[in-house]
Amino acid sequence: MTQDTPLSPDPSPGAGTYEGEAGRPRLTTQEAAERLGVKPETVYAYVSRGQLTSRRTPGARGSTFDAAEVDALSRRTGRRDPQPSATGELVFRTGITLIQPDRYFYRGVDAAELARRHSYEEVAEWIWTGELHPGVRFRAAEDSLAAARRTAAALPVHSSSTDRLRAAVAAAAATDPLRFDLSPDGVLSCARGLLPALVGALPALGGALPALAGGAPPNAGNGDLDSRDGGSPTSRSLASQLWPRLCTAPADPASLTVLDAALGLLADHDLAASTLAARVAASTHAHPYAVVSAGLGALEGPLHGAASGAAHRMLSEAVGRGDVAPVVADHLRAGRRVPGLGHRLYTGEDPRATVLFALLEEVPRAAPALAAARAVVATTARHTPLHANVDLALAVLSVACGMPAEAGETVFAVSRTAGWIAHAMEEYTERPLRLRPSGRYTGPRPPQPLPTNR
Structure with a gap:
């Protein structure tokens, strides 16, 4: 990995859905609501009170809003709480990582290329500060x-x-x-x-x-x-x-x-x-x-993090037996998912796995484990179209190098x-203690009698 490649944000994940005058990004009503931490109805209330300006963009549906004006209102109102998305999940505004169906980005830069070309310490500094520090090393007290x-x-x-x-x-x-x-x-x-x-x-x-x-x-x-x-x-x-x-x-x-x-x-x-x-x-x-x-x-x-251990054990067994088919069959027969396959955020192969597989091609001792991993994907594809994820790639490294399953x-x-x-x-820059959801009580209806000794 070289350290002389300049970092420049990929244009594809740019902010805002539309661009207005001088290239200033404009937001949809939903995007403005998420950025303000309010419901879409509240966005229109801000418009009616003159706190926001909306306009329709030719060829687009609904109103759009100037991103800078929305951010300024957010700072004035202090409304920055995460709000449920259309699927009911909490949505946080973050400038760190953007995930798309086939790739992901650290602060606008293709994360796979960043990790391929730069050391972990340099990647960490980029994530923390948005600045590249070539050759940086960390030292403990x-x-x-x-x-x-x-x-x-x-x-x-x-x-x-x-x-x-x-x-x-x-x-x-x-x-x-x-x-x-x-x-x-x-x-x-x-x-x-x-x-x-x-x-x-x-x-x-x-x-x-x-x-x-x-x-x-x-x-x-x-x-x-x-x-x-x-x-x-x-x-x-x-x-x-x-x-x-x-x-x-x-x-x-x-x-x-x-x-x-x-x-x-x-x-x-x-x-x-x-x-x-x-x-x-x-x-x-x-x-x-x-x-x-x-x-x-x-x-x-x-x-979550321990998922790679299951992929390691499966791949180790497949390499030892010299055939992945019976190993995959054992998992399916027992009603277990085949480890190392599928990721709900990516439609194809996990881009992290793609990078690691390419680098593992340069490691001669990884050849048997790498072939077994690809055979697992091909064999399972006959049953269900799942692609390799990063756990399978980590398993190739750990099996090939004789590492323990927890590596x-x-x-x-x-x-x-x-x-x-x-x-x-x-x-730390958000309002303290904002992450306090409310529980939906499903226990016995009060008042209940006090428990007695039996």
Whole structure:
């Protein structure tokens, strides 16, 4: 991945449905309502009171509104609460990730190309700040890293990597007296130190950190060789630090590139369940460590971050048996969905999987697992037209490199920390405690008699 490609927003996800004079974007009534956090009827009430100006655009249906005027009214009224969409789901305004049927964007830039060309740290900085910082590296404070390592190491041997990450976050928070500084600079400082502390708290597989292929030890500090810039001396990338926590074999440059790209691709994906949990925590003005803890709690569910483990086990069995057909048949016979297939937000193949599959082509030892993954897709297509998702691509990497089944979940958790921080920074600018839905009570009708001892 190169670091010399300028970033420019893709024109396809531009703001506004129509363009008015001088290219100023105009919004539909529904878009204006969502931006203001009100119902469409309230938008017309604003028009009748002279607070908004509407006009019809030739060839379009309904009224349109100047986006700048809508934003100005939003600032004056302070109405920024999420409102239900037409499907009944909450809708948040966010400037981080846009998902379309066949691709997704980080701050207007094609996320797949960004992760293909730039390191995870550069992708994280882009998500946080909208600025590119070539060659950026993160470093943990010594006391934070030491506390995270001690706490994670104190857990039972059978503890999962997510268990250790949750413990490490809590320990790192306890060492940071500035954790309640929710200013952008304060949050960014926390994020840049927390990510390497999380990785550093994970134990090295086999008890030691093996050397990178080519002779450079991955824990050699600032003199380490980073495959991303042709082997020139740099400080260590997060991908190179994470590798020995996932695999006992040395990291060849092509495999390390796949891992780094996976981290960048998974950094954010709009309002996934764990990100919603993180935003709820941030709405209480919880500090960034608590926000990440909330995200980790939701991520561990088998239908979210842990989904890659099921794909790993299926693919590992298919490679071992030398035939995917009976493995797929076993899943369908048992009434289980075939893991690693389908995504409700994409009509075709998950663009994250597309990038990883292409990079895995350059990893010779991945050939059997990659062939098995493609056979799974082809075999299942006879039953139902599902496409590969990122869990299947992560499984190819983990199976090919002899990683444990939970490796994909670990990659997911470390990577998505950047997205949770970005969403926390957005939520800190909103009205506090706005994410308070009302329950629809379905219990016994009151008043009920007091319970008695029996």
